[in-house]
Amino acid sequence: MNIHEAVDRLEYLIAHSRQIPLTRTVVIDQEEALACIDDLRLSLPDEIKQARWTLQEQQRLLSEAQSEAARTVSKASERAQTMIGQHELVKRAEKQAEAMLKEAAATAEETRRAADRYAWDVMQSLEGQLMRTIATVKKGVESLRPAAAKPVKQVEVISGRS
Secondary structure, three states: OOHHHHHHHHHHHHHOOEEOOOOOOEEOOHHHHHHHHHHHHHHHHHHHHHHHHHHHHHHHHHHHHHHHHHHHHHHHHHHHHHHHOOHHHHHHHHHHHHHHHHHHHHHHHHHHHHHHHHHHHHHHHHHHHHHHHHHHHHHHHHHHOOHHHOOOOOOOOOOOOO
């Protein structure tokens, strides 16, 4: 069960519980409410695992980009060495190697930025989901608070007697 299903179940439990007449207080099945809260607790680790996976995926993408950049640099270096063997092609080889190095660095930087953007988007989404879940849980906890713990409004009785 995911967080949203557990919250929906808790909300349904509260909405469909028996209300005490003339009050806003409802009687809730304690076992059912505690089971909902347990489901919420069990679901949170899944959300955290998803966030960890996102970070690992970002690091994997960055590592791949760095490996690709290193391979590109290595290929550029090998190609430059081959071209150096011919005297008249030396300058052209240096320019080409420099361009390849710049291209590899630009590609690596763009891949890193894309990975950072992706991780940021996922983390923002996860933060929003967690904030909504926390708000829902707080509302559920507040609605489950026993009547004795809630503040009672004082009513002043004015008597017409002297």
